[in-house]
Amino acid sequence: MKTFFGFAVLVPAPVGALIVIILTCLAGTMAGLVLCVFSLDVTRLSGIAHTGNSADAARARRLVAILGKPHWLLIALLTWNDIALEMLPLVLNTFLPPAAAIVTSVAITLVFCEILPQAFFIQHAFELSALLSPFIRGLMWITAPVAWPMSKLLDAVVGDKEAVFFQRRELREVIRIQDEMGERRRWKRAEVGEGGGESQGNGEEDLTKEEAKLMLNVLSLSESTAKDMVQLPSEIMYKWHIDTPLSPSLIAEVFAKGYNFIPVYEDADDPTNVSQILMTKMLLLLIYRSESDGVCVRDMQLVPLQRFNGSTMATEVFVHLQRISPSIAAITSEAGDKVVGLLTLRTISEQIHETTFQAEMDPLSPSPMQVMVRSWKAFRRVGEYTISVSSRPSSLNTSFALIPTIPAIERSMRRADSAARLSIVVNTGEASPP
Template sequence: MSPFLSGCLDTLHEGGVGLDSATALCSKLAALKASPLESLEEEPSHFASFDKPEDWMNLSVALCCMLMAATASGLTMGVVSLDELELRVKERNVNESKTERGYATRILPLIRLSPRHQLLVSLLLLNAIANEAMPLFLDKLVPPWAAILISVTAVLFVGEIIPAAVFTGPAKMRIAALLSPLAWFIVMLSSPISYPLGWALDRLLPHAEGLPTRHEVKALVDVQREMAAEHSASAGEAFHEDEADLVRGALSLSQKLVVDVMVPLEDVFALPADAAMDLATMKQVIALGHSRVPVYWGPAKSSITRFIHVKDQIMLTPADATPVASLRFHDPQWVGPEDSLFALLNTFQEGAPRELLSPFQPLPGRPVPFL
């Protein structure tokens, strides 16, 4: 019996307290008196000597927590940040290497996982658990101040900076594809928590499909040319100016109308019906390079109703001065000023005439348009 307990019993007994009551009371006082001292003695104040298996086990678990935190952080930045559109383009790009296309094929199911936020929640959950558990095991190996210092340093450098540099670097797709099975395992393991949270986040923050518009695609063509010039890309990688014009024109075709491409009547080259196909006229037609030439009757070009094909006139003799009115004519196709150019393209593909006329009343003071 300790001196404190013995003295306590004697004092209470002399005061008339029963033996059982005195023993219980003194035991509680002794426990309260000893508990702060015992906790102070148990608090580690030195570094572990690693002479016990428990020390090595705590160190191994702390390192595993550090590795899990780094992996979860890296996957969060390297996989979740990948653009689905970019991956789908790489997957279908026949000029891309087979390896890169394989990487995109392996990553896409992760990006398109439903709920969309489940992958993010799973990785953040693992990262939080690993970061919170690591100090608990370090605290058994080093003093509290050292455990805090090591944990903060490890989280900053090993858990954030290094994974960010590695998982977002040039090999990010390769690393993400190689670790995709691990990501699936994390998702399945945390699904009881991550699935409902991901579902709720999908309802609160719906995922917006990043479908590029026509204007964005046209802007992308210009950006590609600018970046190719800045990085001195080879001629095969950059768009030529003619290619860029074709792409921009094709993307604008469905939004343009006949009125947008009309030529002012004053700028149209046309032949009067009473003219003759002499040497001067034929030279003029050849110099302009038109395959079709409109013909008008009367003094004004606004009476254009028919065309001649230049190729039909190759057998003419300039000395004969054949009248234009006696040549073979072709009737045009009449279109409205608000007809779509895309619809006209489909009409041309069906074999319709290539000559178009549009009856269009000009605004006061403006020339009569012609197509």
């Protein structure tokens, strides 16, 4: 007479089949959980717990609490998996011949307890693990008398699992792979005619091309030196000697080219050794100065340049440029005896964004400073006309040619105030002086 686990109890075939189904489900669930729970990264789960939507954040917090004791969790899952797998042939043996029970047990274990559960669970690791987290916690406490001491022993012998920490190059490759995967998804969505960004299933869109480009360039910045970031060598850089006279034609040339600053050198024998800069906007102070005053670069307010060795990491220079004004530094050779070029915060930002920013002094820029530059000619024209119609002494610059006028306008301007003069002169339609 067959017994059921040593008891002389006749188990009906339907009850035995139900027990087999329960054991199969338990073994398959444990096998799937062992695979999917330990495939989750605690670092990523912590990020979802803090930045994800409310549903995903709650799931991630439950999983982080369970994965905080990995050895206890592992022993509990393996214990229940082994219990189910060992009981399965014993139950089958109660209503099947021994040979048939072994063959049936192996087939059920292979198909329903290993292949199918693991293939299904790994596709939905996060959702299923979070859904079954209360059940997992219950299994851990049931096996605690055996599993907890063994987990402490494993903690002492094996140690805790270290969190995944990406090095800079590894992180860059992860971002690049993520960008390529997102690009493929966007192509697939375009083929089926779906618009919008591809969602990851948690309410957020995939990484865009611009985001990936910025992150890759920022990570690459730490592998570049200051010398690598210099785009314009000092040999071909537009610069002035400290004793260069500031003539109206020279100032007009600078404004026409849109320079934000002019490098200044003191040693006439070594023009590349720039030590100071002159901000172009300072030249607006010379609007009403006469050329006979003999103003030169030395008389202007010059800004000393801070120097960095060419071997300095670009990130260090980038951080320093954010703390100084103007954000310009001289980059020297590795020996420190020669200036190889200038590096600005704008230059680094352009290389990070892979674009070109419009400069403040760009002739096509709508910036307030460029509006003042365009108004410079009108100011000069008003001043010169005032000199031509007034006998009062004036210190206005007379180096530019006067604009011809008609007597009627002259008589009206003698009676008008300064505001009316400005309005009439500006609206005469004459070409502006260079």
